Amino acid sequence: MYLSVDLLDGRGFNFLTIAIAVIALVSGTIGVIYARRALFPPKREIAYSLESSAPLLNNASNLQNGISVIHNGTTLQNPYVTTLKIRNSGRHAVASEHYDQGRPLTLDLGKPIMDLTSSAPGSYSAQGTSITYGPELLASGHGVKFTALTEGKPTLTIRHYFIDTKVIDEARKSFRPSYVDLTSILAALMGVISAILSIWAS
Structure with a gap:
């Protein structure tokens, strides 16, 4: 007491x-x-970026020196080499089940893709003007870089069908406070x- x-x-x-x-x-x-x-x-996040795009020829070299680029027997009139990247910028992995109905991420360059290489193996392909990626596991902090040869100067457009996943342009990504x-x-x-x-x- x-x-x-x-x-x-x-x-x-x-x-x-x-x-x-x-x-x-x-x-x-x-x-x-x-x-x-x-x-x-928790929201997942994929960031994409067009890192570089450069012509293989310019008008002066083409006219004055007679230089041309031939790919698989086809002479390219305005070839560009473009590097683009997708990256898991979120805190959680993006797995195969996060692709709605198994539909892939599409990166449309707007110009015919003549050749394509990737920095990592995975489910990707090039058809017409587009690169498709997935469904594929992309762990947090991991990314894939593509190098494409196109006929003409490309412009990048993204189409996706992710579930609970945000897709952002890396170049326009604003500062966000760190997660506490x-x-x-x-x-x-x-x-x-x-x-x-x-x-x-x-």
């Missing part, structure tokens, strides 16, 4: 009030974080509790 009276009196009562408030704050924060994760599944995980939040709250206890004990 003496202990109960002592705790509920003056300084002890103030400490209990602060401790209960801090515990409630920690519990509420954890609840909000898990509720948000349950209601809003649950561990960081709890560490900060524990620091607050330690500070309060230190003040109370002094």
Whole structure:
């Protein structure tokens, strides 16, 4: 009984009030974080970029020196070599099941693709003016780079059918604050509790 009276009196009562408030704050924060994760599944993110595009010939060299580019027996009038990249810029892997109905990501260059190479093996192909990729697992932080030979200067257009996955232009990607995980939040709250206890004990 003496202990109960002592705790509920003056300084002890103030400490209990602060401790209960801090515990409630920690519990509420954890609840909000898990509720948000349950209601809003984590977004995956794919970033794409056209890194470079350069002509193999210019008018001066073509006219003055008679230089031409021949690919598989076909003379190309305006050949371009283009490098483009797709990258998993999110925190979660993009797996085969995230391609709706198994439809691939399409990168349309708007000009006939004469040849195509890739930095990594996988499900990709070139048809007409388009490169298709997937369905294919793309782990977080991983990417694939393509080098294409086109007849004419390309312009990149993207078509996709991803599920719960955002697709963004790397060049237009704006600054976003870094993700603060649950561990960081709890560490900060524990620091607050330690500070309060230190003040109370002094």
